[in-house]
Amino acid sequence: MSFASLDLIDGLLRTLESIGYKTPTPVQKQAIPAVLAGRDLLAAAQTGTGKTAAFALPLLQRLAMEGDQAAPNHIRCLVLVPTRELAEQVYQSFHTYGFNLPLRSAVAYGGVPMEPQLTKLRKGLDVLVATPGRLLDLHRKGALEFGQLQALVLDEADRMLDLGFAADLDLLFAVLPPERQTLLFSATMPEPIRKMAAQLLRNPLTVQASAPNTTARTVRQMVFTTDKRNKPELFVHLLRKEGWGQVLVFVKTRKGVEQLVGLLQGEGVSADSIHGDKPQPARIKALKRFKANDVQVLVATDVAARGLDIEALPLVVNFDLPTVAEDYVHRIGRTGRAGAEGEAISLVCADEVELLRAVEKLIGNVLPRAEEQGFEADHRVPSTGAPVAAAARPVAKPAKPAKAAPPRAAAAAVDNTPRPAGGFGGLKEELPPKEKQRSRGPIYGARPGSPGAGTGTKRGGGPTSAAGGRSGGGGKVVVTATRGAKSAAHAAGRAAVKTGGRGNKR
Template identity: 65%
Template structure:
């Protein structure tokens, strides 16, 4: 199968040829014809399998072939993304795919000045990629209009439809025309998300090119149990022992990112970090330097779990396990992309056993454990399996209690001094009374 056989037009085929794309991936092979036919779509596929091209290529073709010229402050296709990094990357991909087409594309997100974005929207945009919060800001200031909207795409739909985005999405949906094509693309879909998405789509086609919520088979995964207080020490030990060259590490909190980066930099390691508190320009600069191999270790919160595409990234380290199990799939999906192999190591302490069990249930596999010498945890991480069970060791049988009398005798019997003779206790005999008549009065 070729991209030409999917019905794509020549300007798109030339762009793909420039990129060296010869054969469509499974998700592209199924999604492109469906989108070209105007179908609503739910597509689930492993991360790194080409989902962006799966919706971007047919979307661009439909805009070229159908509909009027875009009016001022209007958009014809809207792509919603959960993070700034993903929005920027999706926009770049769309721009490259459409380099031979007379279409205007743009990306808007928070963390940067809104004024240049408002100026750009005045000319009208054919394809707008946006994060929900900034899009609402622009809409409420009348900087963007949706009367010409033909296509809505939710990229990483599981996160977009999460409760954290529910209010923003509800406001956006209320402003969109009811007659539109809606596409949901993601690596993971929970059952509740699927039910919710089903209410938004019109007779959707469902595509699943691989088992749901399963990490790519090209990624070798394992767990290293460790005490929580020794995680940083273990990270540095493994970095030196295994001679890590380029590593993307995920920490749970912003403070955790900053602390690990500071410790690594103190050792002379070229490291940097990204999280939501840092300005967008600073985050982008760190990503660009990491992609250019100028930074050896990039530490991030889950802002980098989705959409970060790095050629030949060899290793992902979960310094902390994610709170949401689906984010594990996205984190380790930053390696082993496009058929390449990769490794994913998780440093797990006893407090994270329930998170580990949730990940193993989601991915339907029990992760191998490898204890590192001299780092064996004092607080053991209980065994888990893919059923989601925490396997507890059987409790030791309790010794039978010796009943004891109250008072001094009971204390004496509880004594551990075995050299003392056992007491001789005679039973107290109760003498019955035979005088049942009335008591005589004393004279």
């Protein structure tokens, strides 16, 4: 089947040919005819399968064929998205697809000055892509009217609810004209979204281009188990050992993002960040640098889990597992797009076992596990199901030469035997064997009071280490003791006291 067989007009077909689109994806085959016919639509498909084109192409055609002009401060089509990055991406898609059509489009989101958005709205727009908060601000100022609205698209509506936009959406739905075409697209369709669809859509066509909440078959997924304090070291080790090139890393918190970026830059790795505390121009700049391969590692919160379309991105790393299992699907959907191969690796510690269980339940698959020698977990991650052998992993070619790392042995399979309850994280605390009671080198971001934790991540002179000594001034904090080392120091002190020497004081 070709795009021409979907009854698209010549202006759109010429654009699709110029950008190399030849064959419609399954979701496009089902959605485009329905949208052209004016049907409401509830569509679910994996990320990277062409959902944006599935609604943008037919909507642009309908707007162009009707030939109407938008009055000042009015819009004819509204696309609502949860994040600024996704808003920018969807707007660029409309702009590209409609290049040969006499239509006006714009994007509106927070974090940037409002005046340029007001200027475009004064002329009237055929298509506005917006986040809910900024859209409400424009409407309250009297800069935006909905009297000519013909079509509403909710893209990634589940994420809008996760981010707390439910109240904003209720306010918007109250002022939108009831006679309109409504399209709801997302990669996941939890029950709250289906309830919303039942209230907003009229006799909708349901499009299920793939099983709900599934991940692309072209993405190889696996888990490295380790302790929380060892994650930063393990990531840097794998980055060098595997020769990773371009890597998108997801971290749970904004503070954690900046900590990891600081560590990577200190190790000579080019890295940048995207998170909610960062000004929008800086977020746009970071993404552009990453797409241009000027930055090897982009570290982000879930604000980047949707809306980042990076061509041929080879690898996504979950430094922390997401608290919402559906976000795992969106995160790893940044790789393996449009049928390309990709890889998704998760670094998992014992207190994330329930998050891992939720992810595996959602995707219907127990992820293969491995441990890297030298970074084994003292607190074992309990089994979440039947053991799965670790799949062979292709080595992604680096975009830039990476520093050589000291040779280490290959990853070893993890023992998935369930552990008895009790102690840390619901697990019985097991002391490592003597051969494991060694220094692990620099430890970044260990919890205060945890085994191996020092003074945290501060740089500067003279912080006290976990073993009671002091690190050298002017450089990074180097914590040389892990669990077992401190006990050994105390034991040595007691022996010295018995022989008349001076022991270490607590």
